[in-house]
Amino acid sequence: MRKVAVVGAGLTRFMRRAQETGPELAWLAASQALESCGLGLKDVDSVAIGTAPDAFDGVHMKGEYLAPGAGGWGRPVTRPYAGGGTGVLVPIHAWFNVASGLFDVCLVVAEEKMSTCHPHPQGAFVTIFDNILERPLEPNLIWIFALEMQRYMDTYGITKEEIALVSVKNKRNGLDHPSTHVAEEITVKDVMESEVMVSPVNRLDVSPVSDGAAAIVLVSEDVARRISDNPVWIDGIGWNLDTAYWTNRDLAYPSYVERAARMAYKMAGITEPRKQINVVEPYDPFSYKELHHLEGLLLCDKGQAAKITADGVTQRNGDMPVSPSGGLLGVGNPIAAAGLMKVAEIFWQLRGEAGRRQVPGQPKVGLAQAWGDLMQVGTVVVMRVD
Amino acid sequence: MGSSEQIDRVTDLRAWPGEFPVSHLYTMGIAGERFFRELKDNGRFLGSRCAACDHVYLPPSIFCPRCFAALDEWKEVGPQGTVRAVTTAHRGVDGTTLKTPETLALIQLDGADDLLTHRIKESEGLEIGARVAPVLKETPEREGSILDVRYFRAV
Numbered sequence A: 001m002r003k004v005a006v007v008g009a010g011l012t013r014f015m016r017r018a019q020e021t022g023p024e025l026a027w028l029a030a031s032q033a034l035e036s037c038g039l040g041l042k043d044v045d046s047v048a049i050g051t052a053p054d055a056f057d058g059v060h061m062k063g064e065y066l067a068p069g070a071g072g073w074g075r076p077v078t079r080p081y082a083g084g085g086t087g088v089l090v091p092i093h094a095w096f097n098v099a100s101g102l103f104d105v106c107l108v109v110a111e112e113k114m115s116t117c118h119p120h121p122q123g124a125f126v127t128i129f130d131n132i133l134e135r136p137l138e139p140n141l142i143w144i145f146a147l148e149m150q151r152y153m154d155t156y157g158i159t160k161e162e163i164a165l166v167s168v169k170n171k172r173n174g175l176d177h178p179s180t181h182v183a184e185e186i187t188v189k190d191v192m193e194s195e196v197m198v199s200p201v202n203r204l205d206v207s208p209v210s211d212g213a214a215a216i217v218l219v220s221e222d223v224a225r226r227i228s229d230n231p232v233w234i235d236g237i238g239w240n241l242d243t244a245y246w247t248n249r250d251l252a253y254p255s256y257v258e259r260a261a262r263m264a265y266k267m268a269g270i271t272e273p274r275k276q277i278n279v280v281e282p283y284d285p286f287s288y289k290e291l292h293h294l295e296g297l298l299l300c301d302k303g304q305a306a307k308i309t310a311d312g313v314t315q316r317n318g319d320m321p322v323s324p325s326g327g328l329l330g331v332g333n334p335i336a337a338a339g340l341m342k343v344a345e346i347f348w349q350l351r352g353e354a355g356r357r358q359v360p361g362q363p364k365v366g367l368a369q370a371w372g373d374l375m376q377v378g379t380v381v382v383m384r385v386d
Numbered sequence B: 001m002g003s004s005e006q007i008d009r010v011t012d013l014r015a016w017p018g019e020f021p022v023s024h025l026y027t028m029g030i031a032g033e034r035f036f037r038e039l040k041d042n043g044r045f046l047g048s049r050c051a052a053c054d055h056v057y058l059p060p061s062i063f064c065p066r067c068f069a070a071l072d073e074w075k076e077v078g079p080q081g082t083v084r085a086v087t088t089a090h091r092g093v094d095g096t097t098l099k100t101p102e103t104l105a106l107i108q109l110d111g112a113d114d115l116l117t118h119r120i121k122e123s124e125g126l127e128i129g130a131r132v133a134p135v136l137k138e139t140p141e142r143e144g145s146i147l148d149v150r151y152f153r154a155v
Helices: A022-036 A062-070 A086-099 A122-128 A141-156 A160-174 A188-193 A221-227 A255-268 A287-296 A305-310 A335-351 B029-042
Strands: A004-011 A046-050 A105-113 A196-198 A211-220 A232-241 A279-281 A365-372 A377-385 B045-050 B055-057 B073-077 B081-091 B097-109 B116-120 B131-136 B149-154
Touching: A004 A022, A004 A086, A004 A221, A004 A335, A022 A062, A022 A105, A022 A211, A022 B029, A046 A062, A046 A086, A046 A335, A062 A105, A086 A105, A086 A211, A086 A232, A086 A335, A086 A365, A086 A377, A105 A335, A122 A141, A141 A160, A141 A196, A141 A287, A160 A188, A160 A287, A160 A305, A211 A221, A211 A335, A232 A255, A232 A335, A255 A287, A255 A365, A255 A377, A279 A335, A287 A305, A287 A365, A335 A365, A335 A377, B029 B045, B081 B116
Parallel strands: A046 A105, A279 A365, B116 B149
Antiparallel strands: A004 A211, A004 A232, A105 A211, A232 A377, A365 A377, B045 B055, B045 B073, B081 B097, B081 B131, B097 B116, B131 B149
16 A cells, blocks of 8 residues: 555635535635645545535435536546545545555545535434434434443543533634634633533534535655655554444444554554553544544543643643534534544644644544544544654 | 236225325525526526536536536536537426427537537427527526526527
């Protein structure tokens, strides 16, 4: 397998309701990503498109629909899919394109336009539940997160207030992100007093419904050396799927994330992730999920993520900055685009190009992770600069 | 051979009826907004041109999917055009038989490189290569949709 590098990234604003069509959003991000590394569409050999359920945009062939804006005209195009995990699965898939030797330049584009879906994307989420056993109960997606959050809190003795610190941190970090539509300075009290969605999940524990697009450019080592002074290498990839039936697994601990992380660590030669990984972008659609995922990623002991958060370890200036971008809670959550935004953030952090979001200490190794489907898939990439 | 081959009516089985409880509101986008406002306000068709690829897109696009250039050269096309394919549909959107068969065509508006799909009426025996013109709703009735064009007919 050949070495693969990220050499460019682009991102639209994240918005509650975009006027742009999906292909227009995709083009804004994709053309920015190419321009950032001095490449043109003529240089692109293949295209990988990531986008979550077709029902959001209301288009049944969303990959093909987005392709003109994603640079897919007349090119080999594929669309890997793993629900919310798609944003990190798509660069993994693009890695195959380049590492295999088949293509030298792969344009990776993720888009989501959730505002198309009325009255609410919840109506599209409902079919991820079991049609026979659960849909007759009229489930709301947040049910499963509320129940999983309770399993997590009960197993490790974690309080709501401790979990709320994640929202406080990420929404504050998001204030420094030009793409944000949900950043704000809030307190634990604000989170606790915000509207109860499905207890114990309050409104400020939840990322928003968003529109937006993200793109990165993956290239072979030869191309990377030729066009870039500071390519960011994809050193490890991992992905893993747990049982489809969410009541058949350990909800307190995301073992599928651990398996994905172990796969990526082995490939990247990471033996002590807590010492070797300098900056982390775990998937944070809900406040407790950042904690849950840090544990699954083996970046702290089980049940200890709340403590390291309270101790400031995960702040931008802490020992292990977590979601310095602001994450889904602080920037927004156009599903697949949000996952790829996390990969783009690690790219910018490792190149020292994250501006006001830059973590100190010249990080060398970073990790991005996403999660999704009926909360049973983990997708991980480990990235490094020389 | 599956046992289900013996089942004539799935309604005889235990089943839970379900539907996707969603509808969609599709924004027309940056280029689409301009196209449909021009159609609504002035009854004109706008394409956008990529000079590098020498291609006039219809409906217009803010970018060229061939070369990724940003496009800002707007060009009036039509209103007349040439039929490139024509068909008559006897079945409708839900698969049932239409009371009145409907004729549809792919039309190349003058000056555009792409084709537009629309209904054809008042044009007995229309063939490929025929010249057609749009019949628009009156200005107060137009709302900025493709249905502001009632149909095309032979000229």
